[in-house]
Amino acid sequence: xxxxxxxxxxxxxxxxxxxxxxxxxxxxxxxxxxxxxxxxxxxxxxxxxxxxxxxxxxxxxxxxxxxxxxxxxxxxxxxxxxxxxxxxxxxxxxxxxxxxxxxxxxxxxxxxxxxxxxxxxxxxxxxxxxxxxxxxxxxxxxxxxxxxxxxxxxxxxxxxxxxxxxxxxxxxxxxxxxxxxxxxxxxxxxxxxxxxxxxxxxxxxxxxxxxxxxxxxxxxxxxxxxxxxxxxxxxxxxxxxxxxx
Amino acid sequence: xxxxxxxxxxxxxxxxxxxxxxxxxxxxxxxxxxxxxxxxxxxxxxxxxxxxxxxxxxxxxxxxxxxxxxxxxxxxxxxxxxxxxxxxxxxxxxxxxxxxxxxxxxxxxxxxxxxxxxxxxxxxxxxxxxxxxxxxxxxxxxxxxxxxxxxxxxxxxxxxxxxxxxxxxxxxxxxxxxxxxxxxxxxxxxxxxxxxxxxxxxxxxxxxxxxxxxxxxxxxxxxxxxxxxxxxxxxxxxxxxxxxxxxxxxxxxxxxxxxxxxx
Numbered sequence: 001x002x003x004x005x006x007x008x009x010x011x012x013x014x015x016x017x018x019x020x021x022x023x024x025x026x027x028x029x030x031x032x033x034x035x036x037x038x039x040x041x042x043x044x045x046x047x048x049x050x051x052x053x054x055x056x057x058x059x060x061x062x063x064x065x066x067x068x069x070x071x072x073x074x075x076x077x078x079x080x081x082x083x084x085x086x087x088x089x090x091x092x093x094x095x096x097x098x099x100x101x102x103x104x105x106x107x108x109x110x111x112x113x114x115x116x117x118x119x120x121x122x123x124x125x126x127x128x129x130x131x132x133x134x135x136x137x138x139x140x141x142x143x144x145x146x147x148x149x150x151x152x153x154x155x156x157x158x159x160x161x162x163x164x165x166x167x168x169x170x171x172x173x174x175x176x177x178x179x180x181x182x183x184x185x186x187x188x189x190x191x192x193x194x195x196x197x198x199x200x201x202x203x204x205x206x207x208x209x210x211x212x213x214x215x216x217x218x219x220x221x222x223x224x225x226x227x228x229x230x231x232x233x234x235x236x237x238x239x240x241x242x243x244x245x
Numbered sequence: 246x247x248x249x250x251x252x253x254x255x256x257x258x259x260x261x262x263x264x265x266x267x268x269x270x271x272x273x274x275x276x277x278x279x280x281x282x283x284x285x286x287x288x289x290x291x292x293x294x295x296x297x298x299x300x301x302x303x304x305x306x307x308x309x310x311x312x313x314x315x316x317x318x319x320x321x322x323x324x325x326x327x328x329x330x331x332x333x334x335x336x337x338x339x340x341x342x343x344x345x346x347x348x349x350x351x352x353x354x355x356x357x358x359x360x361x362x363x364x365x366x367x368x369x370x371x372x373x374x375x376x377x378x379x380x381x382x383x384x385x386x387x388x389x390x391x392x393x394x395x396x397x398x399x400x401x402x403x404x405x406x407x408x409x410x411x412x413x414x415x416x417x418x419x420x421x422x423x424x425x426x427x428x429x430x431x432x433x434x435x436x437x438x439x440x441x442x443x444x445x446x447x448x449x450x451x452x453x454x455x456x457x458x459x460x461x462x463x464x465x466x467x468x469x470x471x472x473x474x475x476x477x478x479x480x481x482x483x484x485x486x487x488x489x490x491x492x493x494x495x496x497x498x499x500x501x502x503x504x505x506x507x508x
Contacts (some may be wrong), residue, residue: 019315022319022350022351023349023350023351026349026350031355107299110336114331114333114336115329115330115331116333116334116335116336118295118329118333119329119333119335121294121346122293122295122322122325122327123322123323123346123350123351124318124319124320124321124322124323124351125350128453191463220273
């Protein structure tokens with residue numbers, strides 16, 4: 001029963017975001033601010049994770065493909081497809097759920113507890129539209145970009161690791177990268193990216209916006225929002241794979 | 246004028262407000278007093294529309310709040326200024342941006358005009374020079390004054406203050422009280438102050454409502470409150486022995502004055 005109450009509140013929150021903005025210029029400014037926060041703010045962690053993901057995938061794939069019947073280019077094919085199909089969208093999204101999700105939940109939670117949301121409401125501002133919608137749009141714009149960048153960096157990290165450790169030379173790795181490439185995989189990765197971006201932004205926004213209590217509850221709601229987002233990412237990951245592949 | 250008509254509010258099975266009716270006068274400081282948990286903040290939040298009453302109406306100069314459309318409600322809210330207990334300033338903005346925010350959102354004034362207006366209200370609350378400071382860099386009293394400046398920048402018709410003196414020393418409290426009172430007279434607005442500070446009651450209480458367990462127990466002004474025969478109100482006002490003694494002394498003095506007048 002509690003699940004349905006919370007789900008109903010979540011749906012009403014999403015519905016409440018769609019009203020005429022009081023001032024389009026201010027909303028646009030807020031959207032740009034959130035894009036910078038999410039995009040530039042998450043860039044270092046995405047770059048580091050992606051490079052190492054690619055490198056580790058290459059080394060571990062080479063370790064498992066010991067049969068003389070399998071060509072060296074196959075390592076590149078496996079790394080490319082693993083990175084595009086699963087590692088970049090899912091692993092990076094789980095990391096972003098921690099980075100962006102906890103930020104959204106704690107920011108909104110703090111605003112709720114310190115009555116800043118009430119102050120905006122009294123001014124006649126639709127707080128759901130002003131505080132939540134720009135965050136969701138910014139996530140929908142920036143997270144797919146971050147995941148695309150992550151896939152490119154992951155593959156490059158894999159190629160560099162293969163070359164540096166002497167597993168596969170760069171020329172052979174490049175040949176493998178071009179073998180049996182399916183553009184559908186990119187479409188699938190982006191579908192996942194948009195779905196996860198919505199989860200990463202809207203779920204923590206719900207937990208932050210409706211927080212009651214004090215500092216302890218803000219921390220608790222932030223943690224819960226990250227846990228719920230991660231579980232939802234994994235459920236959506238399976239559902240999309242079962243539906244689209 | 247704000248009318249509160251037969252307002253009831255419950256949370257779960259706990260009733261906070263039982264059929265409360267009040268009339269708040271324009272151009273006066275209307276004080277809602279009462280001990281903690283008496284329902285005064287819930288009543289204030291019902292009045293500004295943060296809570297919806299389970300029953301009854303809030304009427305702003307003839308306009309019933311619950312009967313207004315979404316757009317009408319929005320325009321009414323732009324005529325409301327509110328000072329929160331914790332000031333509720335936006336942490337990420339400077340003092341100047343906090344005050345400019347309602348102007349950015351709801352007016353088409355040029356940047357220069359907005360800055361002029363910001364400087365004007367900052368001067369009105371004696372905070373010239375604090376423009377570039379962040380809320381974390383200013384004292385509690387200054388935060389309250391910035392909160393007041395933000396709430397009056399759109400020239401509101403109604404000003405609500407939720408415990409404006411909480412956490413402030415008596416001297417700063419007096420400054421805030423006088424500021425609220427002066428602004429009420431200057432702009433002829435309807436001011437509603439929720440407090441349990443007796444200094445405020447005596448200083449600015451032109452129209453006082455005493456709340457007890459979710460009901461309006463007593464109504465009067467700061468001249469009448471000391472002589473009230475209401476037992477609950479007296480227990481609230483003269484909570485300490487010192488104040489009880491002070492009341493006795495004052496009554497003796499008044500009696501002497503009366504006898505002197507008869508002679």
